[in-house]
Amino acid sequence: MAESHRKALNGTNRETIRTGLSEESIRAAFLDNLFYLQGRFPEVATLNDQYKALAYTVRDRLLHRWVATTRAYQKANPRTVCYLSAEYLPGPFLGNNLLNLGIEEPTRRALAGLGIELDALLEHEEEPGLGNGGLGRLAACFMDSLATLQVPAIGYGIRYEFGIFDQVIRDGGQVETTDNWLRFGNPWEVRRPAIAYDVRIGGYTEQTTDAQGRFGVRWVPNEVFNGIAVDTAILGHGVNTVNLLRLWTAEAAEGFDFHAFNRGDYYGAVVREVRSETISKVLYPNDEPEIGKRLRLLQQYFFVTCSLQDMIRIHRTTGQPLDKFHEKFSVQLNDTHPAIAVAELMRLLVDEHQMGWDAAWEVTRHTFAYTNHTLLPEALEKWPIPLFQNVLPRHLEIIYEINARFLDEVRLRHPFDTARVQRMSIIDEAPPRFVRMAHLACVGSFAINGVAELHSRLLKETVLRDFFELWPEKFQNKTNGVTPRRFVMLSNPGLSRLLTRTLGAGWARDPSQLRVLERHADDAAFQQEWREVKRSRKEALAARILDRCNVSIDPDSLFDVQAKRIHEYKRQHLNVLHIVTLYNRIKFNPGLDITPRTFIFGGKAAPGYAMAKLMIRLINAVADVVNRDPDVAGRLRVVFLPNFSVKLGHGLYPAADLSEQLSTAGKEASGTGNMKFSMNGALTIGTLDGANVEIREEVGADNFFLFGLTAEEVVRTLAEGYRPWDIYNANLELKGVIDLIASGHFSHGDRTVFQPLVDHLVWHDNYLLLADYAGYIACQEQAGLTYRDSRQWTRMSILNVARMGKFSSDRTIAEYCRDIWRAEPMAVDV
Known part of the structure; x- marks a missing residue:
């Protein structure tokens, strides 16, 4: 044993080492x-060795609280929320767990005493590739x-x-790597091989009589393969509660075929294992080809059946009958990806546990609640x-x-309305015929919710109108909200310290306390501190x-x-x-005297989305020309930051002055990036779309740069026969911009590179960029002028942070608990 290790252990109680703070x-x-x-x-440890040793040290302290939480739950048997999501995007765990345990400073000092920098270990950590974007990040916040x-x-x-992909920019275009x-x-994970469930696929059914x-x-x-549980502890901030993130990994029921091996069929000996493990191999395969669609369906069913079987196992340990399942669990479907759960719970109850259909349906329809995340019909x-x-x-x-059975109910309510019956059917009868998963979720859930006031209203008026008219009470x-712990305290420690020094520590758990900042919005000394924090992040x-x-x-x-x-629809172009x-x-x-700007972009395009990838190419092409042109030096810079992630967001959100939220009104469900930027003092330029509407209401119209058509105006404009070609010809400045792109100026003279994008804008423009162009340019001019008045800009920045308390995910979850899940908090003692 190394001498430094022996000295550290000398006189230290072993139990204190394991769990002490x-x-x-x-x-x-x-x-x-x-x-x-x-x-x-220590003398031979690599950076990765050091990171893992610290991670296990922190995990020990989580496990201590995890065991206490599990024991408390077993004893009290509380109602439990189960969140089914195909994505989680938690971001790095180390810094977040140190923050929630309240031990960042003692840990920093402990490592410094060994000549190790905590920041180096934080930077070394790989970010879990368990999500794509907003959907997975929301699930992690929840x-x-x-x-x-x-x-x-x-x-x-x-x-x-493997995560969705790493984004590399080559020759200005996105390239996907593993x-x-x-x-x-x-x-951070704990594998549970004893918690495993059969997953069946394919085959046929046959009728039986007992x-x-x-x-x-x-x-x-x-075919049958296994789903194995892999658990991660999720610690609350400043409490002892550790909840469970249980993820499933796929394995063959029998991994190695010894008889095939003895016959010399070496590939056949492992083929089942390879085929089974493919299910959990990669996040969201490209579903353009048929095999991609099949794998995606398999993935969704895989995690749903394992999760429901696990809930049934847990429920049976309580001694309660299965017809009380919905009293033990409230299960939230995060979008349509887990909607197959409605049919799977029915199968488990009816086929596996011999419950009658009516009784099983009563349990099922009182178990699930459904969150819709999109107004785009093609995304359902x-x-x-x-x-x-x-x-x-x-x-x-x-x-x-x-x-x-459902359509019989529709016919009773709306006799002779065959068109309504066809619209509401779970089965789309248009060849080749489809199963509509959003419809299944609506029929099988006791509650349906949107994720912003505008989004929820438009759901009732558009894509789910028939269901709203049938069941308005659902x-x-x-x-939506985001956690201020990760996206202010962790990502912006300078601002966090300033807030705590000004308001006390309570704002992290009760962001409504941020309102007190309004008193300091015009204080010159406080403004100066605020600017210094922002400057350090920039x-x-x-x-x-x-x-x-x-x-x-x-x-x-x-x-x-x-x-x-x-x-x-997010309109980066x-x-x-x-x-x-x-x-x-x-x-x-x-x-020309203009406000110097640095335009910073980040984000991934779906691998099969050609227009989105062309938009990335355009951003980089414009950056290449603008950044090299001496005429604009000191006034314009354009940057595309590759491989955007939670970790990269930690540096981006606190440094932004202006947050671009440009989606066509009526297209964005909510948005959560808008919240993260505003919580860190960035001002928003945006449309009245998604949660922008409520952010503007909270921070005040004077502290938000608004432009663009409303959702109602978008519908009316399209209905009246929108002609982008006319706008292109009528606005000479816009025409000059598009013509410059079309001329090959940003593509080394090649006029064909961006022609598809140009044609789409001037002839189709489904997302009304040209209709909003003039208003956007004028609004940007206003933003540029306002930035020159540092006192005014700082005042607006302070008021944005002061009034963002509503957008904490704590508020969102409290509302879910009260209005949908009927779940109560339960304190845990250690």
């Missing part, structure tokens, strides 16, 4: 884990808030071995009947029966951009940031039109 206990436990778990001593509010909860999902986030292992003459159905699958999942029958033959039979709104981001992108940017310039998934507008103005008038 003092600097001495943390240092001793770190060395203990470095020695016994990593097989290293898990944080459930634990912080001490609500018993389990999050269920898939332990993807996100091997597990290459160094994951010290000894008592009761009719039944037996599913004879083509539908599965072709032939594919669905091939993969899940028994579930198709169950869905047919659910649908038949519909609610639950405006300098840090500038250093990162120089390192990663080799672009030098000015921290005094206005940091104009748009970071989100690349999509036409409207932002580009503004950049080219400014570029043209400078080229025509080299002495």
Whole structure:
């Protein structure tokens, strides 16, 4: 044993080492884990060895609270929230757990005493590749808030071995590479091989009759594999509650075929294992080809059946009958991905546990609640009947029966309205016929909610109108939120310290206390501190951009940031039109006095989404020209930060001056990036879409840069025959911008590169960029002028933070608990 290790342990109680929170206990436990778990001593330990030793040290303290929480739940048998989500995007665990335990400073000192920098270990940590964007990040925020509010909860999902992809920019375009986030292992997870469930796929069904003459159905699958539980502890902030994130990994029921091996069929000996493990191999395969669609359906069914079987196992340990299942669990469907749960719970109850249909349906329809996350009809999942029958033959039979009974109800309410019956059917009869998963979720859930007030209203008026008219009592709104712990305290420690010094520590758990900041909005000394915090974050981001992108940017310039998934409805190309507008103005008038700006983009495009990938290419092409043109030097800079992630967001949100939220009104469900930016003092330029509407209401119209058509105006404009070609010809500045792009100026003279995008804008423009262009440019001019008045801009920034308390995910979860889940908090003692 190394001498440093022996000295650290000398006179220290072993139990205190395992769970203590003092600097001495943390240092001793770190060395203990470095020695016994990593097989290293400080003099030879690598950075990864050090990171893992610290991670295990922190995890020990989580496990201590986890066991206490589990015991408390077993004793009290509380109602439990189960969150079913195909994605979780938690971000790095180390910093968040140190923050929630309240031991960042003693840990920093403990490591410093060993010559180790905590920041280096935080930077080394791989980010879990378990989600794509807002949907997964929301799920992670909700898990944080459930634990912080001490609500018993389990999050269920898939332990993807590889994330969606790492984004690399080559020749200006997106290239997808493997996100091997597990290459160094994951010290935060605990594998539970004893918690495993059969997953059946394919095959056929046959009717049966038991000894008592009761009719039944037996599913004879083509293949069976196992789902194995892998658990991660989710600790609340400043409490002892540790909830469970249980992710499933797929394995063959029998991994190695010894007889095939003996015959010399070496591939056949392992083929079942390879095929089974594919299910949890990668997040969201490309579902353009048929095999991709099949794998995605398999993934959704895989985690749903494992999760429901696990809930039934837990419920049976309470001694309560299965007809009380819905009293023990409230299960939230996070979008349509887990909607197959409605049919699967019916199958488990009817086929596996011999419950009558009516009793099983009573349990099922009181178990599930459904969150809709989109107003885009194409995003509401539908599965072709032939594919669905091939993969899940028994579930198709169950869905047919659910649908038949449901449509009888519709006919009773609306006799002779065959069009309504066709619209509401779970089965879309248009060839090749589809299963409508959103309809299944609506029929099988006791509550349906949107995620912003505008979104929830539009759901009732558009994509789910028929269901609202049938069951208005089911519909609610639950405006999304984000956790202020990760997205202010962790990502912006300077601002966090200033807030705590000014308000006390309570704001992190009760963000309504931020309102007190309004008293300081005009205080010159406080404003100066506020600007210093922002400046430090901008300098840090500038250093990162120089390192990663080799672009030098000015921290005094206005940091104009748009970071989100690349999509036409999010309109990153409207932002580009503004950049080219400014570029043209400078080229025509080299002495033009404009507010210096740095435009920063981040986000991934779906691998099969050609137009979104072309938008990325355009951003980088414009950046290449603008950043090299001496005429604009010191006034414009454009940067695309590759591989946007939670970790990268930690540096981006606190540094932004202006947050771009440009989605076409009526298209964005909520947005949560808008909240993260505003919580960190960025001002928003945006449309009245998603949660922008409520953010503007909270922070005040004077502290929000508004432009664009409303959702109602968008519908009316399209209905009246929108003609983007006319706008293009009528607005000479806009025409000059588009013509410059079309001319090949940003593509080395090649006029074909961006022609598809140009044609789409001037002839189709489904997302009304040209209709909003003039208003957007005028609003940007106002923002640029306002930025020059540092006192006014700082005042607006302070008021944005002061009035963002509503958008904490704690508030959202409290509303879910009160209005949907009927779940109560339960304190845990250690």
